[in-house]
Amino acid sequence: MKTKKLLFAGLAGLLFASCAQDDSTYEEHNAKQTDITVNADDFVSDGASKSARVSGKKKTALQLGSSGLAFSWTQGDVTGVFAENSGQQMPMKMIDGQGTGNKAYFEREDYELKSGVRYVGYYPVVDRLMQEPFIDIDYEGQVQSTNGSYSHLAKYDYLVSDAVTVEKTNTADFYFNHQGAILRLMIDMPETDTYSSVTLSSADAVFTTKAVMDLFNTTEVIQPKTKSKSVTLDFAANSVSTTADKMQLEAWIMISPADFTTRDMIVTVKSATGKEDVVYTVRPEKNFVKGKAYIINVKNDESDEWVDLGLPSGTLWATKNVGAEKETDYGSYIGFGDPTGTMTSRNGGDYPLYDVYETDYPVVNGLQCYVYDITYIKGHSMNSKNDMAHALLGEEWSLPNTTQVDELLSYTSYTKTTLNGVSGYKFTSKKNANKFIFIPCAGYRLGTNINNNGYMYFWTGELWEYPSGGIKNTISGVACTDYDSGDLDWDFFNRAYGFSVRAVKKGK
Numbered sequence: 001m002k003t004k005k006l007l008f009a010g011l012a013g014l015l016f017a018s019c020a021q022d023d024s025t026y027e028e029h030n031a032k033q034t035d036i037t038v039n040a041d042d043f044v045s046d047g048a049s050k051s052a053r054v055s056g057k058k059k060t061a062l063q064l065g066s067s068g069l070a071f072s073w074t075q076g077d078v079t080g081v082f083a084e085n086s087g088q089q090m091p092m093k094m095i096d097g098q099g100t101g102n103k104a105y106f107e108r109e110d111y112e113l114k115s116g117v118r119y120v121g122y123y124p125v126v127d128r129l130m131q132e133p134f135i136d137i138d139y140e141g142q143v144q145s146t147n148g149s150y151s152h153l154a155k156y157d158y159l160v161s162d163a164v165t166v167e168k169t170n171t172a173d174f175y176f177n178h179q180g181a182i183l184r185l186m187i188d189m190p191e192t193d194t195y196s197s198v199t200l201s202s203a204d205a206v207f208t209t210k211a212v213m214d215l216f217n218t219t220e221v222i223q224p225k226t227k228s229k230s231v232t233l234d235f236a237a238n239s240v241s242t243t244a245d246k247m248q249l250e251a252w253i254m255i256s257p258a259d260f261t262t263r264d265m266i267v268t269v270k271s272a273t274g275k276e277d278v279v280y281t282v283r284p285e286k287n288f289v290k291g292k293a294y295i296i297n298v299k300n301d302e303s304d305e306w307v308d309l310g311l312p313s314g315t316l317w318a319t320k321n322v323g324a325e326k327e328t329d330y331g332s333y334i335g336f337g338d339p340t341g342t343m344t345s346r347n348g349g350d351y352p353l354y355d356v357y358e359t360d361y362p363v364v365n366g367l368q369c370y371v372y373d374i375t376y377i378k379g380h381s382m383n384s385k386n387d388m389a390h391a392l393l394g395e396e397w398s399l400p401n402t403t404q405v406d407e408l409l410s411y412t413s414y415t416k417t418t419l420n421g422v423s424g425y426k427f428t429s430k431k432n433a434n435k436f437i438f439i440p441c442a443g444y445r446l447g448t449n450i451n452n453n454g455y456m457y458f459w460t461g462e463l464w465e466y467p468s469g470g471i472k473n474t475i476s477g478v479a480c481t482d483y484d485s486g487d488l489d490w491d492f493f494n495r496a497y498g499f500s501v502r503a504v505k506k507g508k
Contacts, residue, residue, distance in 0.1 A: 043069040043071065043178060043182055043291060043292060043293040069150075069153075069182065069293050071157075071178075073094055073098060074094075074098050075094065075098040076093075076094070077093070077094045077098075077106075077123070077124075078091050078092065078093050078094070078106075078123075078124065078125045079091070079092050079094075079106060079121055079122070079123045079124075079125065080092075080121065080122050080123070080125040080130070080135075081111075081119055081120070081121045082119065082120050082121075082122075082133040082215055082216075083114070083117050083118070083119050084117065084118040084119070084120075084133075084163070084216055086117075087131050087132065088131065089125075089129075089130045089131065089133075090108055090111045091108075091125050092106040092107060092108045092111075093106060093107060093108075094106045094107075095107050112169060112170050113166045113169060113170050113171070113172055114166060114169060115166050115167060115168060115169045116165065116166065116167075117165070117166055118163050118164065118165045118166075118216070119163070119164050119165075119166065119172065119174075120133060120160065120161055120162075120163050120164070120215040120216055121160075121161040121174050121176065122135060122158070122159060122160045122161065122213060122215055123157075123158070123159040123176065124155075124158070133214070133215035133216055134212050134213070134214055134215070135158075135212065135213040135215065136210070136211075136212055136213075136225075137158050137179075137210070137211050137212070137213055137222075138209070138210050139156055139180070139207075139208070139209050139210070139231065139254060139255060139256060140209050140210070140231070140232075141234075142155075142156060142233050142234065142253055142254065143233075143234045143235070143236055144233055144234070144235050144236065144240060144251060144252060145236045145239055145240075146236070146239050146240060147240045147241060147242070147246070147249060147250055148250035148252075149252070150182075150184075150252040152252070153182060153252055153253075153254050156180060156254040157178060157180060157254065158178070158179040158180060158213060159176040159177060159178055159179065160176065160177055160179060160213055160215060160221050161174040161175055161176045161177070162174070162175045162177070163215075163216060163218070177290065177291060178290055178291040179213065179221060179222055179256070179290050180254045180255060180256060180257075180290060181254070181255055181256070181257055181258070181288040181289060181290055181291070181292055181293070181294065182252065182253070182254055182255075182292070182293040182294065183200075183252070183253050183254075183255060183288065183293075183294050183296055184250070184251075184252055184293060184294065184295045184296070185198065185249070185250070185251040185252070185253070185267065185296050185298055186248055186249075186250055186295060186296070186297050186298065187248065187249040187250075187251065187267065187269060187278075187280070187298040188247065188248055188298065188299045189242045189247050189248065189249050189269070189278060190278060191242075191247075191275075192241070192242050192243055192244060192247070193241065193242060193271050193272075193273060193275055194238055194240065194241040194271070194272045194273055195235050195240050195241070195242075195249065195269055195270060195271060195272055196234065196235055196237075196270045196271065196272040197232050197233060197234045197235055197269075197270045198232070198233050198235075198249070198251045198253075198267065198268065198269050198270070199230050199231070199232045199233075199266075199267075199268045199270070200230060200231050200232075200253070200255075200265055200266070200267060201229055201230035201231075201265070201266040201268065202229055202230070202260070202263050202264070202265060202266070203229070203263070203264065203431070204229065204263075205227040205228055205229050206227070206229070206258045206259065206260070206263060207227065207228045207229070207230065207231045207255060207256065207258055208222065208224040208226070208227055208255075208256035208257075208258070209226050209227070209228045209231060209256075210224075210225045210226035211223055211224050211225050211226075211256060212225060222256060222257070222290075224256075231253065231255060233251055233252075233253040235272070237272070238272065249269060255288065256290075257287075257288055257289050257290050258287075258288050259287045259288070260283070260284040260285070260286055260287070260288060261285055261286065261287050262283075262285075263283070264281050264282070264283050264310065264431065265281070265282050265283070265284055265296075266279065266280070266281055266431065266432060267279070267280045267281075267282060267296075267298050276434075277434070278434075279432050279433070279434040279435075280298045280299075281308060281310055281431065281432050281435070282296060282298055284296055304319060305318060305319060306318055306319060306505060307319055307435055307436070307437050308435065308507065309408070309411065309412055309427070309429040309431075309432075309435050309436070309437070310411070310429045310430070310431030310432055310435065311407050311408070311411050312407065312411065313403075313404065313407055313507075314506065314507030315400075315404050315407065315408075315504050315505075315506065315507060316504065316505050316506070316507050317400075317408070317427075317437050317502065317503075317504055318389075318393075318397070318437075318502055318503040318504065318505075319437060321439070321440070321442070321458075321500045321501060321502055322334065322341065322388065322389060322392050322393060322500075322501040322502075322503060323341065323392075323501075327419070327437070327438045327440075328419055328420050328421075328422040328424070328438065328440055329440070330440055330442035330443075330452075330500065331442070331500055331501070332392075332498075332500075332501065333442070333444065333445035333450060333498030333499065333500070334388050334459070334498055334499065334500075334501050335351050335495055335496055335497065335498050336351055336388075336459055336493075336495035336497075336499075337351045337386040337388070337495060338351060338386075338388060339385065339386055339387070339388060339391035339392070340391075341388060341391075341392050341501075344445070344447055344448050344498070345447075345496060346446060346447040346496050347496060348494045348495045348496045350496070351495035351496060387399050387461055388459070388501050389461075389501055389503035389504075392501075393503055396505045396506070397503040397504070397505050398461060398503065398504060398505070399459055399460055399461030399501065399503065399504075400460055400461065400502070400503075400504045401460060401461055402460055404504055405460055408427060409488065411429070411430055411431075412427040412428055412429055412430060412436070413427075413428045413430060414426065414427045414428070414488060415428075419438050419440075422440050423440065423441045423454065424438050424439050424440035424441050424456060425438070425439050425441070425456050425488065426438050427439070437502075439456055439458060439500065439502055440456070440500075441454050441455055441456040442456065442457070442499075442500050443455060443457075444457055444497050444498060444499055445497070445498030445499075446496065446497055446498070447496075450498075456488075456500070457491070457493075457497075457499040457500060458499055458500040458501060458502045459499050459500075459501055
């Protein structure tokens with residue numbers, strides 16, 4: 001669209017600035033025809049580090065500073081401008097101002113901005129022949145070159161200006177907005193290694209990986225095309241490693257806005273050397289919005305005392321039985337309600353909350369089972385005074401209640417297995433296969449006699465009346481089922497039986 005007016009012009013320019021809109025200053029630019037001032041704000045930090053790392057500029061560049069990532073233009077940058085309802089795009093190439101975060105000039109000899117027409121600018125230009133203001137964008141394929149580098153982000157830094165109605169021909173102010181959010185993952189690694197990728201995942205499809213930028217949409221520019229439960233940042237081959245001096249993996253990824261206020265994020269780091277994946281579960285408690293950069297500290301904040309299995313209630317399960325040195329040890333055999341953990345009486349009446357008597361040994365499906373008659377229930381929940389876990393481990397611990405045990409059975413995959421030569425049950429998180437607890441088949445104690453019968457039992461701290469569902473005070477691998485099948489069910493026993501105690505605590 002050449003006009004005589006523009007032919008008189010020589011070079012026309014678009015002026016871009018990376019400083020904030022409320023403190024921008026502009027010098028006079030002597031373009032003869034089109035003179036457009038455009039702001040492209042920095043990525044605002046949501047808690048960025050004060051240390052800076054130099055990155056090579058490639059097209060637009062982002063530079064880490066104390067207040068976020070500063071945006072600047074680079075030689076060869078091309079922006080696109082659409083006029084509303086025109087079906088025509090005008091690419092404009094930068095001719096001056098590269099490397100600055102303040103100004104840059106873009107030219108187009110054969111184009112003018114008409115008074116009264118609305119325009120939108122965007123970056124980067126995906127297709128110079130694009131005739132409609134619907135721009136496909138893709139957040140997949142990001143590759144980080146070294147540990148801590150972030151120069152790859154610029155390629156995925158999609159910008160769209162606010163719509164501008166030109167009041168004076170070839171003169172307008174454009175305000176560009178970043179459409180993505182930057183995540184800076186600071187991941188504590190357990191050992192030195194070289195890595196091939198890091199994947200972020202969620203229980204539901206919260207990540208927009210492919211979308212369309214609807215430039216004139218006044219409600220939401222980004223219109224998702226493909227949503228996924230995960231996004232992956234690849235690492236350049238043999239280039240991203242941790243060392244003895246730097247055990248932290250620093251990964252940068254650009255994502256479309258995503259709300260993790262109440263969602264868990266699974267962070268999976270894949271080794272390039274064949275070692276097992278390193279997997280963490282974090283809850284950012286953030287709504288990642290466009291134009292902001294976030295730090296996510298990914299740490300192994302678990303001690304050797306408990307495991308977060310990703311249960312809905314947040315309950316944390318102890319890694320070993322009370323009295324055990326390690327997860328495969330049987331630990332102490334404790335009667336129900338014995339806060340000392342030392343009672344050996346065979347008389348259930350000597351134990352608090354005694355409520356059942358052994359009466360029969362019926363045979364069901366060829367297997368002998370224990371059955372009891374109820375005499376009285378003093379209360380459905382155990383008080384802290386007689387809670388063996390609370391008394392022996394400390395106030396933050398308790399016996400699991402029936403709801404917590406049902407949750408364990410529902411939200412983990414459990415199987416009968418052998419760990420380091422010890423038979424037991426492994427409860428593996430359905431959210432994170434690297435998180436599990438192992439409870440050995442320790443059998444039981446009655447009096448001073450220990451019977452390691454190959455079964456697993458552990459006490460709970462809550463009573464249910466029999467026969468309406470049974471007295472759910474013990475979880476066991478017996479329950480009139482074939483042990484070899486690995487089935488688990490509730491059972492009920494005289495308080496004098498000494499069983500394992502596996503404690504729980506509340507999560508954060």
